[in-house]
Amino acid sequence: MAEKDPAHGDSRPRPVNPARGGSGADTGWSVIGTMLSGMAVWGGAGWLLDRWLDIKVFLPVGIIFGMAVSIYLVVVKYGAAPPPSGGQRTSTTPGGRRSRPRTQKGQR
Numbered sequence: 001m002a003e004k005d006p007a008h009g010d011s012r013p014r015p016v017n018p019a020r021g022g023s024g025a026d027t028g029w030s031v032i033g034t035m036l037s038g039m040a041v042w043g044g045a046g047w048l049l050d051r052w053l054d055i056k057v058f059l060p061v062g063i064i065f066g067m068a069v070s071i072y073l074v075v076v077k078y079g080a081a082p083p084p085s086g087g088q089r090t091s092t093t094p095g096g097r098r099s100r101p102r103t104q105k106g107q108r
Contacts, residue, residue: 031074038070039063 046062049055 027078031078034074034077035067035070038066038073040066042066042069 042065043059043063046058046060046065049058049062
């Protein structure tokens with residue numbers, strides 16, 4: 001057992017199995033937190049502008065802007081759904097153009 005411990009000052013070896021990613025619930029809570037914090041921060045900034053300028057328009061604008069920014073951040077961070085694993089429906093030629101669909105003999 002003492003043979004596996006690194007000498008004093010040496011770095012530890014990497015584990016064989018990498019750390020597993022978060023669960024779907026972790027991702028969901030992160031998305032919800034991002035959405036709520038975006039609305040709260042930008043809505044709060046709009047509320048402060050409303051109080052300072054004595055106008056009642058910046059609070060809803062800030063909330064909508066915060067929601068738009070948080071949706072953008074969620075899409076950038078987590079990306080879109082992966083494409084389906086099925087093969088392509090049409091084949092492509094070496095030049096990248098689609099080939100004509102194959103028909104039975106005698107049909108056009």
